[in-house]
Amino acid sequence: MLSKSQIKLITQLKQKKYRQLNGFFVVEGVKTINELLQSHFVLQTLYTTETFNIDAKKEVLISESDLKRISFLTTPNKALAIFKIPVPKPIIKNGLIVALDAVRDPGNLGTIIRLCDWFGIKDLVCNNETVDCFNPKVIQATMGSITRVNISYIDLVDFLKESSLPIYGAFMEGDNVYNKNNLSEGVLVMGNEANGISKEVEAIINEKISIPRFGDLRSTESLNVATATAILLSEFKRR
Amino acid sequence: MLSKSQIKLITQLKQKKYRQLNGFFVVEGVKTINELLQSHFVLQTLYTTETFNIDAKKEVLISESDLKRISFLTTPNKALAIFKIPVPKPIIKNGLIVALDAVRDPGNLGTIIRLCDWFGIKDLVCNNETVDCFNPKVIQATMGSITRVNISYIDLVDFLKESSLPIYGAFMEGDNVYNKNNLSEGVLVMGNEANGISKEVEAIINEKISIPRFGDLRSTESLNVATATAILLSEFKRR
Numbered sequence: 001m002l003s004k005s006q007i008k009l010i011t012q013l014k015q016k017k018y019r020q021l022n023g024f025f026v027v028e029g030v031k032t033i034n035e036l037l038q039s040h041f042v043l044q045t046l047y048t049t050e051t052f053n054i055d056a057k058k059e060v061l062i063s064e065s066d067l068k069r070i071s072f073l074t075t076p077n078k079a080l081a082i083f084k085i086p087v088p089k090p091i092i093k094n095g096l097i098v099a100l101d102a103v104r105d106p107g108n109l110g111t112i113i114r115l116c117d118w119f120g121i122k123d124l125v126c127n128n129e130t131v132d133c134f135n136p137k138v139i140q141a142t143m144g145s146i147t148r149v150n151i152s153y154i155d156l157v158d159f160l161k162e163s164s165l166p167i168y169g170a171f172m173e174g175d176n177v178y179n180k181n182n183l184s185e186g187v188l189v190m191g192n193e194a195n196g197i198s199k200e201v202e203a204i205i206n207e208k209i210s211i212p213r214f215g216d217l218r219s220t221e222s223l224n225v226a227t228a229t230a231i232l233l234s235e236f237k238r239r
Numbered sequence: 240m241l242s243k244s245q246i247k248l249i250t251q252l253k254q255k256k257y258r259q260l261n262g263f264f265v266v267e268g269v270k271t272i273n274e275l276l277q278s279h280f281v282l283q284t285l286y287t288t289e290t291f292n293i294d295a296k297k298e299v300l301i302s303e304s305d306l307k308r309i310s311f312l313t314t315p316n317k318a319l320a321i322f323k324i325p326v327p328k329p330i331i332k333n334g335l336i337v338a339l340d341a342v343r344d345p346g347n348l349g350t351i352i353r354l355c356d357w358f359g360i361k362d363l364v365c366n367n368e369t370v371d372c373f374n375p376k377v378i379q380a381t382m383g384s385i386t387r388v389n390i391s392y393i394d395l396v397d398f399l400k401e402s403s404l405p406i407y408g409a410f411m412e413g414d415n416v417y418n419k420n421n422l423s424e425g426v427l428v429m430g431n432e433a434n435g436i437s438k439e440v441e442a443i444i445n446e447k448i449s450i451p452r453f454g455d456l457r458s459t460e461s462l463n464v465a466t467a468t469a470i471l472l473s474e475f476k477r478r
Contacts, residue, residue: 151306
């Protein structure tokens with residue numbers, strides 16, 4: 001059985017302000033919940049239609065129809081869990097760091113977190129104009145990789161100014177990334193879906209890099225920020 | 240003013256069977272509609288809140304509330320157009336061709352079409368288990384690049400058997416793509432989101448290729464098919 005206060009809390013956790021107020025976020029689906037249970041993330045309460053055989057005090061068995069009431073998905077997947085928002089670890093200021101300047105789309109952020117996990121990027125730093133990584137749509141898109149990437153929301157301009165690493169930024173008009181032979185360490189900055197990297201951040205970039213277009217040059221479309229991140233991380237890591 | 244039959248047709252065009260029956264598909268948003276108007280795609284009817292200054296017989300001025308009634312989007316963007324589904328051009332059987340084996344997610348197909356456009360891939364071939372490229376969510380994700388990529392739905396097994404090009408397939412356990420120095424021409428096959436490339440297609444693949452994982456090897460997650468396509472197309476094209 002679900003109490004009114006439980007339903008209220010879960011519903012509120014859709015919104016960033018209530019996540020920050022309560023220090024919790026929501027995860028759905030057996031597979032992703034299991035990934036989080038096996039990580040350093042701390043479970044608060046698990047609402048599930050089938051037992052996970054965990055600490056009974058933290059597990060609430062509910063009906064399919066109750067799950068439907070609390071789920072953020074159109075097709076709920078057996079369980080919904082509330083986890084504590086972890087305190088980010090200190091940023092390791094060497095190797096390759098990915099930095100996001102106002103990436104707004106939850107699907108893009110989720111895909112970028114998954115890419116960081118794949119390419120062994122330990123730290124993802126975001127300014128506060130970037131969508132919250134504990135947004136349910138981001139969590140859904142990360143497929144559990146949020147447990148393996150340290151995500152910090154910081155003042156990006158200050159962070160970059162203080163960094164001793166070379167700072168690369170993805171631009172439409174930058175140097176051809178395929179011709180760069182010295183890529184390994186650094187901060188790779190990716191910008192907003194519509195406007196790219198802001199002027200303030202652009203001023204601190206050391207090297208502007210670009211993925212060359214091979215198709216029809218009349219088209220003005222850019223690559224999506226998540227696919228551009230995929231290609232650039234591949235370029236940093238393959239060498 | 241919108242007639243009942245107009246509303247009915249537009250609503251039906253959400254479904255593949257009615258798109259095939261009528262030979263039409265729906266495009267929304269001023270920017271994408273303009274890209275299609277400037278291409279070889281043939282407009283049937285444009286429903287818009289502001290004139291596009293085109294052939295008046297093809298333009299129907301409607302109110303915002305009428306647009307809301309017919310739009311597939313939660314936030315309609317000024318105009319909705321019905322275009323004729325074009326007949327695919329013959330496939331050019333040289334260079335690099337991308338082939339999809341049961342890619343189901345409209346967002347993924349849209350992103351892959353956009354990537355083909357960026358990397359100058361002329362032909363994208365799909366089996367019939369792949370989502371329809373005239374699905375409204377696909378069209379929305381392509382950002383107009385559907386006008387520059389020739390998309391054919393074919394029997395993939397027959398197509399590959401008859402191809403004289405080398406056939407590459409993306410697998411979790413393939414040769415490290417970064418170590419391949421002979422990549423340029425070929426058919427690159429990408430598989431289904433959950434199951435990868437089917438057994439039947441796998442049997443015809445000449446070379447299995449893979450993007451190496453640099454992160455935590457305990458995780459079993461794969462890259463998303465669209466981001467994997469981004470990285471592999473970059474590898475084919477950068478050399």
